[in-house]
Amino acid sequence: MKLLDRRTFLGASAAAALVLHRPTALAGPSQTVWTFDNLQRIGGHAARLEGQPRLVASPWGKAVAFDGREDAIFIDNHPLAGADTFTFEAVFRPDGGAFEQRWFHLESAEQPPVDPGKGNTRILFEIRVVRDEWYLDAFVKGPGYSQVLIVPEKLFPTKKWYHVAQTYDGTTYRAYVDGQLQAEAAIAFKAQGAGRASIGTRMNRVNYFNGAVREARFTHAALQPAEFSRP
Template sequence: MKLLDRRNFLQAGAAAALSLHQPIAFCAPRSQVWTFDNLQRIGARPVTLEGQPKLVPSPWGNAVAFDGQHDALFIDHHPLAGATTFTFEAVFRPDGGAFEQRWFHLQSNEGSTRIMFEIRVVRDEWYLDAFMLGPGYNKALAAPEKRFPTGRWYHVAQTYDGARYRSYVNAELQTEASMPFKAQGAGRTSIGTRINRASYFNGAVREARFTHAPLSVSEFSLP
């Protein structure tokens, strides 16, 4: 159903229910937005810095830049903890460098359970690697043939709808797979490196959004 048609449908249903004096409950997806425009608090949560990440301009305001060697941010929160379905989006600029860069890591306190954004860099191009691991599931979504130039801003997303795990670059599907998934527990997040301080990121991050629901492409927060 198109977005406009769905809105009309909901409005018609609301009017009908009101005419019958029935209460209506609208349940918007639960989301958090993290804007990387400072080095003190992200998503209203305190940040621990390592190395010398710095603020740089982006088309939408400040972003945080990482040097690919030592720079990282750590936040004591797993924003998708408890989600049985989800959408994880980010706006970032990869600037080349090492082949493997694990630049956004959501880590549960339950062992190695995690959800990640990674990239693979091939000369002056990159491709997306979305990854999640937990009890009974272990899946990387990567399409090495779908490469993009470094030094530009991109929107990336990964979604899980209860059956299918999908990854996107600029709202274009990269790859997908069927897999089981169990909600992850509370934990923490690293940006600019893997949680164990490996595979550092060379580039910048402007924004991330975490939604406890599988959004459609039309609902992504594109820049």
């Protein structure tokens, strides 16, 4: 199965940049792309800034950089709302800093309303930084399920660009770095509701991110690694 507006990320040596390939768009599952190349609108949604996120260069054009202290972007949209199965991808560059960094947070609005970050339904990309290396932490939580995917032994150098993904295929939740499986677990996921997103920090403004984000893709289907990245 081919992706709608598929990108292929080719890993290279430490001295080489990643290459972005864009084949012709084909029909497929519902998919949304957020490109972080400006500070006004992301994926067609208004971007609400805190601190001073700034535009920087990436191998594919502009990206948004965060300082790890107070920079954040908030968007009133949960692009995976209603998805029974999903793929959540992002292209980012972790630059080191604090041990815990929660850098991409999707959250459903709840009734009665709760403060941002305090709800019980969310999907998160996080990292843990150990000196000049990092490892991935993917997390999903909702009614009847709560699962973290984290392997501290699988470390990667900071200050490089990476493709990360998390998927759910109806039975199994998985996390990847550059197309390589990091961890998996069986969960009873249920589709999440409409809500919001934060980038650069957790929704309740803790564990800020030091690094840059170029792009995120949200697909209402579980993709295979060959469909979203080639290290």
